[in-house]
Structures are given as structure tokens and as C-alpha cells.
Amino acid sequence: MTGERECPYCHLQEGGQDPIGGWVHSDEHWLVGQGPAETTMPGALKIISRRHFIDFAEMTPDESASFGALLTRLDTALRATTDAERVHLVSTRDRVQHFHAWLYPRPASHALRGTAFLNAPQHSDPADAAETARAVRDHLDHTITAPPHRPPDPTANTDNRYRPV
Numbered sequence: 001m002t003g004e005r006e007c008p009y010c011h012l013q014e015g016g017q018d019p020i021g022g023w024v025h026s027d028e029h030w031l032v033g034q035g036p037a038e039t040t041m042p043g044a045l046k047i048i049s050r051r052h053f054i055d056f057a058e059m060t061p062d063e064s065a066s067f068g069a070l071l072t073r074l075d076t077a078l079r080a081t082t083d084a085e086r087v088h089l090v091s092t093r094d095r096v097q098h099f100h101a102w103l104y105p106r107p108a109s110h111a112l113r114g115t116a117f118l119n120a121p122q123h124s125d126p127a128d129a130a131e132t133a134r135a136v137r138d139h140l141d142h143t144i145t146a147p148p149h150r151p152p153d154p155t156a157n158t159d160n161r162y163r164p165v
Contacts, residue, residue: 009048009098019046020126021133025074025140029066032074034133035102041122042132043082045074049099056091058099071103073140078105081135088118 011017012031019033024045026032035044047070049063059067075087084105091101106117 007052007096007098009096009100010052012048013050019133021130022137024133024137025070027066027070029063030070032070034129037124037126037129039122040124040129041105042124042129043078043084043103043105043136044122044124045078045103045136047071047074047101047103053099054093054097055099073143074103074136076143077136077139078103080139082132083107083109088114090118 019035020037021034024032024034029050031048031050032045033048034040034042035046047067049059051060051063053059056064071089078084078087082105085108086106088104088106089101090104091099093099104118104122106113110117112120
């Protein structure tokens with residue numbers, strides 16, 4: 001297991017290693033940036049935790065809640081700024097043992113679907129990748145964040161068919 005001192009993702013917060021087009025999103029829990037042009041298409045985003053941990057089960061309640069909300073906002077932004085019909089989420093954490101996940105927008109026009117799409121070689125022109133990163137960031141900056149989700153009150157009887165005893 002990689003310790004924090006040797007972890008390349010832990011050092012991203014020190015600066016100097018900005019992704020193509022700059023960081024798309026940055027908050028207390030997450031950094032989000034465009035993937036490398038030589039291995040990803042425009043709009044392929046890497047979400048990296050600021051805190052060093054590896055697995056979903058290690059998230060704090062705040063990290064867990066913010067991750068779900070962030071995925072929703074990024075999915076919406078990618079659909080608005082690319083021709084994505086689907087946005088695929090992948091997180092293996094095998095090579096770099098620090099929590100990170102990828103979002104891959106699949107264009108409606110792409111012949112491949114599902115894992116065939118994810119396994120196909122990807123690349124992009126760095127200028128196109130940077131422009132897409134800027135467009136996603138601009139979309140995020142200009143959309144209002146939804147209020148936090150509150151689970152329904154199990155004691156509320158809104159349909160008059162069920163009454164707890």
C-alpha cells in the first residue's frame with residue numbers, strides 16, 4: 001500500500017501539476033480535472049480525493065454525500081458541454097492507491113457501448129481537451145447547486161394508504 005509521502009495524488013494539492021485546461025472543480029474534498037490527452041477523449045474527467053484513502057468504505061459521511069452530489073453535477077455538465085449520451089463511471093484504484101474515479105462521456109455517435117467503449121483506445125487534441133475542460137468548469141460555475149437531499153420522513157403519511165402502528 002502506498003503511503004501518503006509517496007502518493008502522487010497527495011502531492012497534487014501542492015500545485016504545479018495542473019491538468020489540461022486547469023482544475024474543472026476544486027472543493028474541500030475533491031479535485032477534478034481533464035485526463036491526459038494521449039489517453040483520454042475531451043471531457044474524460046478524473047475525480048481525486050483530497051484526503052488520502054483508497055476505498056469507498058473509507059469515505060467520511062461528508063465525503064460520501066459530496067461525492068454523490070458532485071457526480072450529479074459533473075454528469076449534467078458533461079452532457080451539456082459534450083455530445084455525451086452516457087457518462088460512464090470507473091474507479092479501480094489498482095495502480096495508484098489513492099481514491100480516484102473517472103468519468104468518460106460516450107458520444108451518441110460512438111459505435112461502441114459499455115465496456116467495449118471503455119476498453120477502446122482514447123486520445124484527444126490537447127487544445128480540444130483544454131477547451132472542453134473550460135466549458136465544463138464554466139457550466140459548473142454558472143449552475144446553482146441543488147439543496148442537499150433529505151430522505152423522506154417515514155412517519156409522514158402523504159398518501160393515506162399506510163399508517164405506521
